Amino acid sequence: MKSLVIFGTGQIGQVAHYYFSKDSDYTVAGFTVDAAYLTKDSVQGLPVFPFATLEEHCSPDDTDIFIAMGYGGLNQHRRTKLAEARAKGYSAAHYVSTQASVWDGFEARDNLFLLENNVIQPGVVIGENTTLWSGNHIGHHSKIGANVFVASHAVVSGAVTIGDNCFIGVNATIADNVTVGDDCVIGAGALILTDAPDKSVYSGHASEKSKVPSNRLRGL
Secondary structure (H helix, E strand, C coil): CHHHHHHCCCCHHHHHHHHHHCCCCCEEEEEEEEECCCCCCCCCEEEEHHHHHHEEEEECCCCEEEEEECCCCCCCHHHHHHHHHHCCCCCCCCEEECCCCCCCEEHHHEEEEECCCCCCCCCCECCCCCCCCCHHHHHCCEECCCCCCCCCCCCCCCEECCCCCEEECCCCCCCCEEEECCEEEEEEEEEECCCCCCECCCCCCCCCCCCCCHCCCCCC
């Protein structure tokens, strides 16, 4: 089993630790963060190393790294940290859940984080450093770019193209043959039926609160 160090000690880092520990061929050796965030010596019973001197603790010759960061800065923070890790000589791990439905021929690229109950149909291509949280449908012949974050239960229909650095929110739906440009934000529950230019933002519509309080409802 190869050794792995996880960048990030927050919730996503702890989730990554759980999945890699329970459902991969890696042994997690510890965590790493930048000096400004080094507030504790251990997380999940494992040491936390300063990223600046990580090579002194975990050699890139026998340890891979996984960048466990969210979509901050339209995923640019995660992209930057991956580049910094590569500059230190580390190879980036990827995770594809054994409980995801992934057809033969799919290529998992560096720092992919693909969680359970995702359906990845034939012909799908996903770029590096992309996260697909649990329960998404990615339709046949769709292409998702690099540095993308897809939250849970999004529907990406067939032959969709999603550019780099995008965020796709919970329960968003993108229709067949639609192209979403780079640096787009598709909000929770949004429905995209036509092409979205670069840097587009689409907001979902929140439900309105009823004027009738719950104790005055006549039935459910």
